[in-house]
Amino acid sequence: MSPAQGAREKPAGPSVTGRVLGILSAFGPGAEALTLSGIARTAGLPLSTAHRLVGELAAWGALERGEDGLYRIGLRLWEVGALAPRSLGLRERAMPYLEDLYEAMRQNVQLAVRDGHEVVYVERLAHPEAVRVFSRVGGRMPLHATGVGQVLLAYAPAPVQEEVLAAPMAALTPRTITDPSELRRALAAVRREGVAVCDGMVDLLALSVAAPVRGEDERVVASLSVVVPSAGAEPRAIVPAVRAAARGISRALGAPSARRRPVGVVSPGASGT
Amino acid sequence: MSPAQGAREKPAGPSVTGRVLGILSAFGPGAEALTLSGIARTAGLPLSTAHRLVGELAAWGALERGEDGLYRIGLRLWEVGALAPRSLGLRERAMPYLEDLYEAMRQNVQLAVRDGHEVVYVERLAHPEAVRVFSRVGGRMPLHATGVGQVLLAYAPAPVQEEVLAAPMAALTPRTITDPSELRRALAAVRREGVAVCDGMVDLLALSVAAPVRGEDERVVASLSVVVPSAGAEPRAIVPAVRAAARGISRALGAPSARRRPVGVVSPGASGT
Numbered sequence: 001m002s003p004a005q006g007a008r009e010k011p012a013g014p015s016v017t018g019r020v021l022g023i024l025s026a027f028g029p030g031a032e033a034l035t036l037s038g039i040a041r042t043a044g045l046p047l048s049t050a051h052r053l054v055g056e057l058a059a060w061g062a063l064e065r066g067e068d069g070l071y072r073i074g075l076r077l078w079e080v081g082a083l084a085p086r087s088l089g090l091r092e093r094a095m096p097y098l099e100d101l102y103e104a105m106r107q108n109v110q111l112a113v114r115d116g117h118e119v120v121y122v123e124r125l126a127h128p129e130a131v132r133v134f135s136r137v138g139g140r141m142p143l144h145a146t147g148v149g150q151v152l153l154a155y156a157p158a159p160v161q162e163e164v165l166a167a168p169m170a171a172l173t174p175r176t177i178t179d180p181s182e183l184r185r186a187l188a189a190v191r192r193e194g195v196a197v198c199d200g201m202v203d204l205l206a207l208s209v210a211a212p213v214r215g216e217d218e219r220v221v222a223s224l225s226v227v228v229p230s231a232g233a234e235p236r237a238i239v240p241a242v243r244a245a246a247r248g249i250s251r252a253l254g255a256p257s258a259r260r261r262p263v264g265v266v267s268p269g270a271s272g273t
Numbered sequence: 274m275s276p277a278q279g280a281r282e283k284p285a286g287p288s289v290t291g292r293v294l295g296i297l298s299a300f301g302p303g304a305e306a307l308t309l310s311g312i313a314r315t316a317g318l319p320l321s322t323a324h325r326l327v328g329e330l331a332a333w334g335a336l337e338r339g340e341d342g343l344y345r346i347g348l349r350l351w352e353v354g355a356l357a358p359r360s361l362g363l364r365e366r367a368m369p370y371l372e373d374l375y376e377a378m379r380q381n382v383q384l385a386v387r388d389g390h391e392v393v394y395v396e397r398l399a400h401p402e403a404v405r406v407f408s409r410v411g412g413r414m415p416l417h418a419t420g421v422g423q424v425l426l427a428y429a430p431a432p433v434q435e436e437v438l439a440a441p442m443a444a445l446t447p448r449t450i451t452d453p454s455e456l457r458r459a460l461a462a463v464r465r466e467g468v469a470v471c472d473g474m475v476d477l478l479a480l481s482v483a484a485p486v487r488g489e490d491e492r493v494v495a496s497l498s499v500v501v502p503s504a505g506a507e508p509r510a511i512v513p514a515v516r517a518a519a520r521g522i523s524r525a526l527g528a529p530s531a532r533r534r535p536v537g538v539v540s541p542g543a544s545g546t
Contacts, residue, residue, distance in 0.1 A: 016289035017329040024353050032356050056290040064359075073357040075388050080297050081354030082411030083305050084346040086337075092409065099398065103376075115334075115348050125372065136365065138355030 016053075019045055023053055024062070024077075029139065033070040086113050090222055090253075091123045094213070097248040098125055101226065104241055108133045108227040111213075111249075114152040117143055117164055122222070131206050131229040144169045144183055145176045147198040147210030148223035154190035155212055155220035161187065175200040195243060196225075197235045207233040211246035216254035224249065289326075292318055296326055297335070297350075302412065306343040359386050363495055363526075364396045367486070370521040371398055374499065377514055381406045381500040384486075384522075387425040390416055390437055395495070404479050404502040417442045417456055418449045420471040420483030421496035427463035428485055428493035434460065448473040468516060469498075470508045480506040484519035489527035497522065 014022065026034060026042035034042070040050035054071060057063045061076030082088040094111050102109045102125040110133070111123040118140040126133065143149035143156075143164055153164060169178040177183045190196045196210045210225035224246045226238055250258035287295065299307060299315035307315070313323035327344060330336045334349030355361040367384050375382045375398040383406070384396040391413045399406065416422035416429075416437055426437060442451040450456045463469045469483045483498035497519045499511055523531035 015329060017293050017326055018333075020290050020293055021329075021333045021335065027353060027356050029356070032358060032362065053290055056288060056294075060291075060294045062294065064357075073353060075357055075359050075386065075393060077350070078354035078357040078360040079393065079411050080300060080346060081351035083300050083302070084337075084348055084351040085305060086348050087351035088410055089305065095399065099375075099400065102372075113348065120348060120352065126368065127372065137361055138352045 019043065019049065020053055020057065023050065023057065024073075027073050029136075033066070033068075033072050035070060039071060086221075087122050093252040094123065094222070094224070094249045097245040097252070098123060098224070100248075101224075101241060101245040102127065105226050105228070105238070106130065110148060110208075110225045110227065111222060112146075112148040112152070112225070113222045114143065114149075114156060114160075115140075117160070117167070119143055119146055119149040119152060119223075121148075131203075131227060133203070133206060133227050141202070142170060142172075144178070145172050145198070145201050147196045147208030147225045147227075150183075150186060150190055150196040150198060151210045151212050151223040151225075152220065154187040154196070172202050173200055173204050175204065177201065195239050196223075197239075199233075200230050205230050207235065209235055209238045209242045211239075211242045212250075213246050213253065214250040214255035214257065216256075218255055218257060221253065222249070292316065292322065293326055293330065296323065296330065297346075300346050302409075306339070306341075306345050308343060312344060359494075360395050366525040367396065367495070367497070367522045370518040370525070371396060371497070373521075374497075374514060374518040375400065378499050378501070378511070379403065383421060383481075383498045383500065384495055385419075385421040385425070385498070386495045387416065387422075387429060387433075388413075390433070390440070392416055392419055392422040392425060392496075394421075404476075404500060406476070406479060406500050414475070415443060415445075417451075418445050418471075418474050420469045420481030420498045420500075423456075423459060423463055423469040423471060424483045424485050424496040424498075425493065427460040427469070445475050446473055446477050448477065450474065468512050470512075472506075473503050478503050480508065482508055482511045482515045484512075484515045485523075486519050486526065487523040487528035487530065489529075491528055491530060494526065495522070 022043035023039055026039045036050060036054060037047060039054060040047045043050060054063060058065055061074045063071045064074040065071055091111065098109050098111060106127045107130045109125045110121055112119045112121045121137055121139050124137050141149060143153040153161060165180045165183060171178050177186060194211060199207045206227050207230045208225045208227045210223050212220040213222040213224055215221040224242060226242050228238065247258045295316035296312055299312045309323060309327060310320060312327060313320045316323060327336060331338055334347045336344045337347040338344050364384065371382050371384060379400045380403045381400065382398045383394055385392045385394045394410055394412050397410050414422060416426040426434060438453045438456060444451050450459055467484060472480045479500050480503045481498045481500045483496050485493040486495040486497055488494040497515060499515050501511065520531045
């Protein structure tokens with residue numbers, strides 16, 4: 001039963017790497033500050049093991065111990081995480097366009113990527129007077145319920161689409177799409193229009209307009225959205241600005257379809273640059 | 274010599290945790306995408322060990338393997354890092370004030386914290402037409418050369434100040450303070466004025482105005498700055514806006530000195546709320 005029993009090369013439990021990752025996984029939204037025993041319990045580790053591993057993580061800067069004795073995720077782990085191309089790398093390229101859109105709309109502007117069956121928000125600019133949104137940077141939402149999610153799902157590989165369509169879909173509001181046939185039609189509309197409009201699907205008071213961002217191989221790598229108050233919203237007035245910003249980011253990422261065309265040349269690809 | 278030799282409980286090299294952290298440390302600015310052998314070399318690990326640990330990290334989402342075969346930091350690690358209170362937690366509270374300042378100034382707005390003898394930028398909003406700045410989110414700069422750095426150093430514990438004053442200071446431009454006595458005077462001025470003005474110390478073309486952000490125990494936990502073109506800059510016109518935004522963030526963080534005072538009450542602390 002004791003994990004130190006004998007000196008076998010392959011213990012029955014998770015590897016040390018798995019234990020370290022288990023410790024990091026113990027932290028999450030609403031669990032930003034934990035005691036050592038809380039970490040041990042959540043990660044399923046003996047206190048002595050947790051003590052040793054947490055000490056190593058804190059020495060490196062992955063965790064920080066506050067004066068209150070609680071452990072929190074450390075600045076160094078955030079710095080390493082900031083190197084993820086799908087987070088801050090993407091964000092850095094997108095930021096000028098997000099800022100332009102934010103200035104022009106004075107509403108919420110969001111940038112998100114897909115991870116499995118969820119949306120992960122990598123940036124959010126919220127105007128002080130804009131409608132409240134529930135997303136947060138680093139937060140997740142289901143694909144079927146959000147504008148950015150429907151865009152990311154519409155351009156996801158077919159198996160991902162089928163998995164989402166086959167699974168139960170949570171109704172965040174009475175207006176959230178939860179019917180597979182309805183979602184299938186919505187995704188087809190997104191592909192046809194190049195834009196998703198979701199009215200009241202996350203919050204009855206908010207409407208989002210989302211467009212796809214493409215990478216250098218033309219695949220959709222992210223989605224951009226503007227969230228405005230549902231009451232009185234005119235999606236037609238928002239769509240062009242969202243599309244233009246998404247195209248600008250796609251160009252910054254090297255998407256061939258978003259290249260600037262030389263003045264006076266109409267057909268794409270002419271002149272070779 | 275072989276790491277698997279025998280079945281000793283304490284190998285001579287770094288622990289598994291140390292190896293895992295060594296793999297993460299192999300990534301950095303300019304080294305965002307690495308081959309497996311590049312990771313092994315930088316982390317000082319045998320290829321077989323690196324292969325196994327990288328596989329575990331990729332399965333969890335700490336690393337992602339691209340179609341080009343290169344490994345990059347994964348979205349999941351960024352998500353965990355986003356829980357660091359000194360990064361996105363701070364940023365979330367500060368963002369409305371940063372956005373207000375950005376709207377008002379249409380220049381660069383930065384939020385930074387101190388880590389050891391360096392500044393780490395946790396947010397940067399850059400207006401498309403603003404003067405170019407060299408900071409990047411997640412990036413570091415020396416304390417002595419930057420506005421945010423001088424603020425963070427001015428309010429740092431005395432031993433940290435003495436260490437920085439005793440060490441050689443790099444001249445990023447001919448105007449960077451590199452003389453300990455001069456820096457000591459500059460820090461005293463920051464504490465007296467509650468603001469740092471750095472003209473041409475990082476880039477001859479840029480001037481920064483920085484102010485301290487205080488936490489719930491009144492200690493300075495971050496610094497906010499606006500960076501404008503040096504030519505024609507009028508710091509006096511910038512200081513009040515920077516001070517006001519820093520105070521707003523301090524209030525959002527619960528700093529008692531930044532509490533709103535009830536209307537009509539002049540003395541601080543009266544009425545108990």
